[in-house]
Amino acid sequence: MFKKSILLVAGVTVAITMGAAVAHEASSPAINARQHVMQLYAFNLGTLGAMAKGDVDYNAAAASSAANNLALLSTLDQSAMWQGGSDNSADTTTRALPDLWQNFPDVGAKSAALAAAAAAMQDAAGQDLASLRVAMGALGGSCGACHKAYRAPEN
């Protein structure tokens, strides 16, 4: 279990690093907006991930703040940010695959899984580092599930 969590934490770190490398401005306000949401996920996950990895000392208040932010962000209505025709076949500033628009029920389920994992992190983050690490595994897994299915690999 511990090894699995660490592996998933490492996966989240990779995702965060890749996210931070996106320095372009996308060509549409909607694509920009969803990338801003992703970056805010990454920022708050970064706080939790740094504690999980032991790069910074565990701090219950800072961990709870980041977890609360993630839970809030997971409840944003992103429907206006994922308009038809904004996939990576139509626009090179996004890595969102056309399949996403063909599978809204699954996307909705994956989004709900993220919200549930963020809520679980809200409960865990302020308790102790061990609880945070367990919740981080599930949270990273929920990010990865959607990226694996609906995001193109980085060029």
Add this chain to the structure above:
Amino acid sequence: MFKKSILLVAGVTVAITMGAAVAHEASSPAINARQHVMQLYAFNLGTLGAMAKGDVDYNAAAASSAANNLALLSTLDQSAMWQGGSDNSADTTTRALPDLWQNFPDVGAKSAALAAAAAAMQDAAGQDLASLRVAMGALGGSCGACHKAYRAPEN
């Protein structure tokens, strides 16, 4: 009252346009994160502003969605995004003035005013266009109050 609202709506439009022109990636994750929050404000304000100006037809559901998002965003804990030493005298990728860090009580009051204006927009946005326009004036005013006090003019 009507003229005043229109003026404030125009002010918001200017602010949104200026925000969208920021295509750089800031030099620190914390500065990036607060700019992502601002851009998400701008995206959702843009939806409401376009209706207020008559550029797009009033749509109660879309207006409510944007207002709900603004209210959620106004409750994010941004404390980790405004670290000491991240003002525009230390970092050219931000326009945040050093005065901000010297006036936290006032910044907190202005932030609370924004949250209150966003909550009022939540009540107003789904009612009708006239209510949306009135709420837009107060919301734009709350953005402008903080920008005027603590943000350097664009170069």
